[in-house]
Amino acid sequence: MDGQDRMERIVSLAKRRGFIFPSSEIYGGINGFWDYGPLGVELKRNIKDAWWHDTVRCPPPGPDGKPIEMVGLDCSIIMNPKVWEASGHLAGFTDPRIDCKQCKARFREDQLLRPFLKVLTSLPESGQMFDAMNLVTSDPPQTIPVLVDQPNREELQSVVRQFLNSKRAKVIERPQAPPVMGSAFFVVDGQKVFFLGLDLAGTVQAGELCPLCRGELTEARDFSLMLATNIGAMQDSASTAYLRPETAQGIFANYRNVLDTSRLKIPFGIAQIGKAFRNEINPRNYTFRSREFEQMEIEFFCHPSDADTWYEYWRDSRFQWYVQHGLKSDKLRLRNHEEDELAHYAASCADIEYEFPFGTSELEGIANRTDFDLKQHQEASDRDLTYFDDETKERYIPHVIEPSGGVDRAALAFLCEAYDEDEAPDDKGVMRKRTVLRFHPRFAPIKVAVFPLVRKDGMPEKARAIYARVRASLASFYDEKGAVGRRYRRQDEAGTPFCITVDGQTLEDRTVTVRDRDSLAQERIAADEVLDYVRGRL
RNA sequence: GCGGGCGUAGCUCAGUGGUAGAGCGCAACGUUGCCAACGUUGAUGUCGUGGGUUCAAGUCCCAUCGCCCGCUCCA
Numbered sequence: 001m002d003g004q005d006r007m008e009r010i011v012s013l014a015k016r017r018g019f020i021f022p023s024s025e026i027y028g029g030i031n032g033f034w035d036y037g038p039l040g041v042e043l044k045r046n047i048k049d050a051w052w053h054d055t056v057r058c059p060p061p062g063p064d065g066k067p068i069e070m071v072g073l074d075c076s077i078i079m080n081p082k083v084w085e086a087s088g089h090l091a092g093f094t095d096p097r098i099d100c101k102q103c104k105a106r107f108r109e110d111q112l113l114r115p116f117l118k119v120l121t122s123l124p125e126s127g128q129m130f131d132a133m134n135l136v137t138s139d140p141p142q143t144i145p146v147l148v149d150q151p152n153r154e155e156l157q158s159v160v161r162q163f164l165n166s167k168r169a170k171v172i173e174r175p176q177a178p179p180v181m182g183s184a185f186f187v188v189d190g191q192k193v194f195f196l197g198l199d200l201a202g203t204v205q206a207g208e209l210c211p212l213c214r215g216e217l218t219e220a221r222d223f224s225l226m227l228a229t230n231i232g233a234m235q236d237s238a239s240t241a242y243l244r245p246e247t248a249q250g251i252f253a254n255y256r257n258v259l260d261t262s263r264l265k266i267p268f269g270i271a272q273i274g275k276a277f278r279n280e281i282n283p284r285n286y287t288f289r290s291r292e293f294e295q296m297e298i299e300f301f302c303h304p305s306d307a308d309t310w311y312e313y314w315r316d317s318r319f320q321w322y323v324q325h326g327l328k329s330d331k332l333r334l335r336n337h338e339e340d341e342l343a344h345y346a347a348s349c350a351d352i353e354y355e356f357p358f359g360t361s362e363l364e365g366i367a368n369r370t371d372f373d374l375k376q377h378q379e380a381s382d383r384d385l386t387y388f389d390d391e392t393k394e395r396y397i398p399h400v401i402e403p404s405g406g407v408d409r410a411a412l413a414f415l416c417e418a419y420d421e422d423e424a425p426d427d428k429g430v431m432r433k434r435t436v437l438r439f440h441p442r443f444a445p446i447k448v449a450v451f452p453l454v455r456k457d458g459m460p461e462k463a464r465a466i467y468a469r470v471r472a473s474l475a476s477f478y479d480e481k482g483a484v485g486r487r488y489r490r491q492d493e494a495g496t497p498f499c500i501t502v503d504g505q506t507l508e509d510r511t512v513t514v515r516d517r518d519s520l521a522q523e524r525i526a527a528d529e530v531l532d533y534v535r536g537r538l
Numbered sequence: 539g540c541g542g543g544c545g546u547a548g549c550u551c552a553g554u555g556g557u558a559g560a561g562c563g564c565a566a567c568g569u570u571g572c573c574a575a576c577g578u579u580g581a582u583g584u585c586g587u588g589g590g591u592u593c594a595a596g597u598c599c600c601a602u603c604g605c606c607c608g609c610u611c612c613a
Binding site: 004007008011012013015016018022025027028029030031088089225245278280281282284286289343344424425426427428432433434435451453454455456457459481482483484485486487488489490492499501503504513515520522 | 539548549550563565570571572573574575576586587602603604605606607610611612613
């Protein structure tokens with residue numbers, strides 16, 4: 001079963017069992033939006049509740065072994081647009097773009113471009129990274145005319161492919177801010193560096209020809225990754241507001257309020273779970289890249305000199321959180337960003353990545369954002385966002401460590417990790433395929449299902465009584481229809497860890513069986529102890 | 539955003555111009571004492587949507603929306 005096949009089975013199961021539906025499906029759906037069904041909403045809620053408990057209410061002890069201070073927050077999705085000016089999102093999200101109608105290259109209106117291929121003869125050692133922007137803007141290295149004067153897109157790509165296939169090249173992934181689409185660069189044998197890309201050589205305007213292929217260009221078009229809306233009845237530019245593209249800025253905007261009302265001392269963290277929106281160009285990979293998604297974020301404020309310690313603390317403890325909840329396979333990875341792929345606001349950054357069936361992608365990023373955000377907001381708002389330490393009499397802007405995870409991505413990862421097919425015997429002892437979701441019990445949408453073995457001899461009555469008791473404190477499900485084996489299998493597909501069955505013996509000695517989802521083993525316990533038993537194993 | 543593929547029942551899919559189907563699933567009843575049992579019965583489709591061609595369109599054409607793959611992008 002390859003990745004695509006596995007993913008299709010997971011998507012199919014998720015739809016069939018009510019985990020995830022396409023949004024507004026009866027109208028043909030809408031690209032980049034998804035709904036969570038009855039089982040999906042329980043899964044997601046369990047993830048969020050676990051996160052909230054494990055980071056806000058009862059976080060792990062700090063690096064010094066002492067308890068750490070955390071509080072929660074729930075900000076509005078729409079904020080004063082000045083927030084996004086200060087954070088840099090507005091500028092970064094709204095560069096007008098010009099597309100080439102022929103070769104489909106995309107340019108920024110006010111920048112750019114001439115294709116080139118450069119060979120640097122005295123450069124870094126094999127594997128060493130370097131800054132693409134510096135390469136472009138520093139003294140022009142030797143340029144060799146490997147390509148024709150006006151290479152088209154296919155030619156550019158084919159040259160890149162040749163290098164990649166030659167295995168002489170080490171590709172540096174995710175170069176920082178390549179000037180435009182289509183650029184790539186790599187190191188060859190520690191001897192020469194090739195940079196293939198587009199030069200910053202003037203501007204392109206609508207009406208001109210494409211510098212790549214001499215094709216026709218489109219008009220400049222706004223290309224915003226923030227979803228906009230209008231406040232009030234009048235729709236003009238003054239009424240434009242944005243759906244937040246991340247929850248973090250709401251925390252920074254409230255940093256002063258929280259500090260003034262909570263008697264917190266540095267270091268402390270503010271956590272928030274909430275929806276965020278990005279107008280992704282190309283939503284893909286099921287729910288992984290959606291236009292509407294939910295984040296669970298912490299902004300942890302600390303003294304600048306402690307930032308590295310807290311960064312490592314959060315990076316490692318967040319990684320462990322995923323491990324503890326079932327992503328313990330080798331599919332989970334911690335990837336530290338190299339210096340040249342760091343965002344402008346981050347001093348260091350690590351991604352917690354998971355190997356989904358469609359590829360390895362980020363679940364959560366942990367960044368040392370330094371004092372960038374608070375400084376930006378202090379300047380833009382003209383409010384004092386410094387912190388005064390009464391003990392040391394020191395005044396400073398705290399540095400911020402940000403663990404920022406995607407709830408939907410976590411849900412998808414746990415779903416993918418949980419999906420399994422194994423074999424179990426049918427009533428005649430023949431091995432049959434079984435589909436089972438091996439969720440961590442904490443995340444299982446249904447914790448316990450209660451069945452009568454058959455629908456007679458008063459078993460349903462006993463079973464319903466037990467169900468009434470357990471549902472008061474655990475997500476539970478009652479089923480008496482059809483054969484018990486079928487009911488077990490249905491719960492396997494939902495990921496229910498425990499099935500309680502009332503049988504003939506129950507009527508004699510008030511015991512029931514507890515069937516384990518993963519081992520299929522059954523244990524007989526007193527009916528009155530069912531609740532404690534299940535709780536003890538969650 | 540570009541290119542390719544695909545949209546038919548809840549799921550997986552068959553159906554190349556002439557009465558919309560199969561398997562599984564789902565529901566009801568009966569049977570059934572531990573892992574997708576059996577029997578009987580039943581429900582579910584504007585064939586993604588809109589337009590066109592045709593006596594006749596699930597089928598051919600156009601557009602559009604959605605999904606998948608590749609490219610691109612991911613501040």
